Amino acid sequence: GQQLNQSPQSMFIQEGEDVSMNCTSSSIFNTWLWYKQDPGEGPVLLIALYKAGELTSNGRLTAQFGITRKDSFLNISASIPSDVGIYFCAGHQETSGSRLTFGEGTQLTVNP
């Protein structure tokens, strides 16, 4: 079953606001990935994190790999309407072979 707890489940914000979401687990992960899914489309990778403590940016997006290796967060600064979608975290463990574990997703709505 699911091992990643992603929060919040949904967010309703105004254009221009900053957004923060996170994933936590009781298990250690050696990779954290953040995906975005636009309505009617498949998930697209936003940021990949491979080292504990790593902080990586991709434009207005910033993600961090927690030092304990059990959590990760994603920040979006100065949100715009096209940020609307579902954001998923995914983690990889050595014991899971080639499989990823996904969080339940955060539904983001941005009001113009």
Added chain:
Amino acid sequence: NAGVTQTPKFRVLKTGQSMTLLCAQDMNHEYMYWYRQDPGMGLRLIHYSVGEGTTAKGEVPDGYNVSRLKKQNFLLGLESAAPSQTSVYFCASRPDRGLAEFLHNEQFFGPGTRLTVL
């Protein structure tokens, strides 16, 4: 490259009917995956394949079968569809970890197949 493609995009079945969903990738990826996505439950792994001719069960394999006869294709079959299988199905693929460290675990997703079972 077309990336990962899925056929069909939409389908409506009656309970008990069978169908096959096709996933194709042109990136020469070794690994392929089938997920289902239901509201509030994220992505759940149905079956996956680590190479041509191999398949393995994921988290929710019951009611589904898969085949990987060619490296570029991964088929998902429903032998007797049930309303509980109404969902959006996603296929994904990724290269072997030996190709490049930065592609270590990233999976590339197709656009999805929306299936309704009445």
